[in-house]
Amino acid sequence: MLRLRGSTLARILSFSAASPIPFPLHRLLSAVAPAVSPNPSFAVEEYLVDTCGLTRAQALKASAKISRIKSPTKPDAVLAFLAGLGLSSAHVSALVAKDPLFLCAGVERILAPNVVGLTGLGLSHTEIARLASLAPTCFRCKxxxxxxxxxxxxxxxxxxxxxxxxxxxxxxxxxxxxxxxxxxxxxxxxxxxxxxxxxxxxxxxxxxxxxxxxxxxxxxxxxxxxxxxxxxxxxxxxxxxxxLSKEKIAIQVEHLKNTFRWSDSEVGIAVCKFPNILRRSKDNLQSRSEFLISEAGLEPAYIAHRPAMLSYSLEGRLRPRYYVLKFLKENGLLDHDRDYYSAVAFIEKVFVEKFICPHKEAAPHLSQDYEAACRGEMRTRFRFA
Structure with missing residues (x-):
């Protein structure tokens, strides 16, 4: 029955979108959603599970929002409408779980006219279906x-x-x-x-x-x-x-000062250069502080003037590249004054071209060790030979 209703509505919508004259949607939509009397034995939760494909937990949560539904008439019409748009059973289940009230929307009064209007704006039925799936709450608004x-x-x-x-x-x-x-x-x-x-x-x-x-x-x-x-x-x-409230911003600024040992002026410089630092979690900032200051030995002021490094992955970028530079400097393969930030700021391809490829003969294991480090398999020291 659902498949039949879906195909019927698809023909209705296809014809109404192409028709240059007002289309009597109400007469054809009545075939999709025939009026019936309330069914006293109708169980919303069971309907959501058996007909809409929701899990029992999803149905329990959704049923509280649509408890006023007393018969399958309107939700059947809505499901037929969604099938007519081409939504799969999985997409319909996801839509209903996201917005159970969609099952209460009027097909003739709102949903079908919206499709006609959106089609008139140049959207295909596929695009309209994606819109309904992503924004069901909005789709049931004129x-x-x-x-x-x-x-x-x-x-x-x-x-x-x-x-x-x-x-x-x-x-x-x-x-x-x-x-x-x-x-x-x-x-x-x-x-x-x-x-x-x-x-x-x-x-x-x-x-x-x-x-x-x-x-x-x-x-x-x-x-x-x-x-x-x-x-x-x-x-x-x-x-x-x-x-973000002023209070939360003040708390985050204080946390930055304590975590990176910054003065008022240094935290001001860091925030101006990298405002999104205010949205970084405490754990994210703490782990970077411990590595950059305690292990890599960078000065707090150095980090404050280059706060973008705090946006990079610790395990996939900051730490592996630090060990590459350390290895190269210790073995006389790189100028000891080479700046750490300039190395971590390079995109991966450029970093490999500048710091890995030139040393294939002198350090044949460097590329393998670096790749392992990027995977989190950090050795105590890179191998020279």
Missing amino acids: SIVSNLPYCLSLFGSYENLLLVIKHDSSILRCSLEKVVKPNVAFLQECGLGDCDTPKLWIAAPRLLCTNPERVRAMVACAEGLGVPRGSVMFRHALHAVAF
Whole structure:
């Protein structure tokens, strides 16, 4: 029955998208979701397991949100609608688990008209199906059709939009005129250029849907870190402080000072150069401090002026490359003044070309030892011969 309903709805949607005249959806959709009386024996949890494919735990959690459903009529129609869009059983199960209230959405009143509207904007049924799967809550809102054109222009492409809504789809139902557009205009006034804004939107989509007054407070906080509007790092600073309270920022700054033995001025330099350090976990920072200061012997001031190194993998980059440089210097194969940060900043291909390949004859095991170190198989010392 579900397969039959799905194929029926697929023909309806296909015809309605191509039809140049108003299409009587209500007459055909009635065939997909015939009206029936409430079924007193209908059990929501069992329906979610047997028909929607949810696990028992998922069904127990979801059933509390849709306990008002008293018959399979409306959820059957919704499942038929999703099948008509081409969603697999696995995708339908994931959608229902994510948004159980989707089963309560009106096919004739909201879902089918949304498909017609999105098709009119140029989206294929495959693209619409992906949208429904990623943002089911928004898909059952009429605003998705009116918001989509602006969102596409804002993010630059449909693929970029999908990247955003994987993390936060609220922009598809947020007020454009009262919230989104004022935020975009203000942040552009702050010096965010055409290249910066899509990156910020993708990294922090919630920013666009936040109360404009709060966004202004975030900008002030970013400036308070010493990163001026219009600077190269302003976008990163704004992303770093977004949704962090002043108290949390102060706690993180104090932790940085203690962990890396930085003075007030040094922690200020580090934050200005690498604002995302404010979002690093305590364990992440502690492990890097122990290696860079205690083992590699770097001065706190050296790290403060090159804080980007704290973003690199400890086991996959910082530690293995340190041991390569140490090995080369100890065996007279490298100038002892060679800067550590310049070596760890290189991409992998360039590092290998500059520090591994030239020493194949003098140190035939270096490449093998370095690869082992990158896998976490760190030997006490690299082999010379």
